[in-house]
Amino acid sequence: MSTSSSAPADRRAFVPTALDLGDVVLRPWSRADADSESLLDALVAAGADPAIALWNPIATADRDAARAWVEARDGGWERGAAAAFAALDAADGTLLGFVGLRWVDREDGLAMIGYWLLPAARGRGLATRATAAVTSWGFATADARRIEIAHAVGNEASCRVADRCGYLPEGTLRDSHRFGDGEYHDEHLHARLSKDPGVELS
Numbered sequence: 506m507s508t509s510s511s512a513p514a515d516r517r518a519f520v521p522t523a524l525d526l527g528d529v530v531l532r533p534w535s536r537a538d539a540d541s542e543s544l545l546d547a548l549v550a551a552g553a554d555p556a557i558a559l560w561n562p563i564a565t566a567d568r569d570a571a572r573a574w575v576e577a578r579d580g581g582w583e584r585g586a587a588a589a590f591a592a593l594d595a596a597d598g599t600l601l602g603f604v605g606l607r608w609v610d611r612e613d614g615l616a617m618i619g620y621w622l623l624p625a626a627r628g629r630g631l632a633t634r635a636t637a638a639v640t641s642w643g644f645a646t647a648d649a650r651r652i653e654i655a656h657a658v659g660n661e662a663s664c665r666v667a668d669r670c671g672y673l674p675e676g677t678l679r680d681s682h683r684f685g686d687g688e689y690h691d692e693h694l695h696a697r698l699s700k701d702p703g704v705e706l707s
């Protein structure tokens with residue numbers, strides 16, 4: 506993975522950065538994306554996907570809502586509160602998905618990571634590679650101390666992504682989050698510490 510970025514202004518800043526995975530580029534969502542009809546339409550499709558709507562709902566029901574979603578992601582970077590990456594096909598710029606890191610407690614170095622992929626991009630290890638890349642970037646450049654993943658117990662794919670990226674299981678949170686079906690579900694909490702040994706992706 507190669508990275509390109511400018512020097513951080515403070516140790517816990519999320520500095521807008523592109524992460525090159527070879528076939529896929531992870532790059533910050535920016536306000537300019539709100540002018541791209543193809544990106545907006547892909548966000549509308551993502552919002553309508555049943556798995557995303559259940560496990561990671563995004564409020565992108567139409568182009569206007571998708572524009573507002575993009576602007577909020579840009580605002581996250583601007584405020585230094587969240588680092589939201591678009592996963593794009595390196596060859597043609599097609600939107601494949603999203604990975605985002607956000608501070609839960611910035612002073613304490615505690616962050617949470619989340620992800621979704623459009624159906625066509627699933628099942629080939631991309632969520633694992635992208636999550637691993639953003640995790641390493643968060644530890645190396647934003648001085649994250651601990652990054653968490655919480656997923657519904659029924660979301661086996663997300664559990665595997667967390668495991669594969671070295672996020673150790675820490676327990677089950679009871680009725681901890683209301684998901685897209687309107688119901689509270691138990692969640693598995695996984696976490697990685699900056700001092701944990703590195704993980705080899707095979």
Ligand SMILES: CC(C)(COP(=O)(O)OP(=O)(O)OC[C@H]1O[C@@H](n2cnc3c(N)ncnc32)[C@H](O)[C@@H]1OP(=O)(O)O)[C@@H](O)C(=O)NCCC(=O)NCCS
Pocket residue numbers: 556557560561619620621622623626627628629630631632633634655656657660661662663665666669
């Ligand atoms: C979770 C998600 C991002 C995984 O994407 P993906 O690119 O298919 O994941 P990967 O290809 O990296 O697969 C990682 C592992 O999960 C396994 N997996 C993938 N889909 C699975 C499924 N439906 N059920 C069980 N395991 C699954 C893979 O076999 C792989 O395991 P392995 O390493 O042992 O082979 C994708 O399914 C998704 O977008 N889901 C909807 C949104 C969501 O759940 N977001 C997370 C909220 S916490």
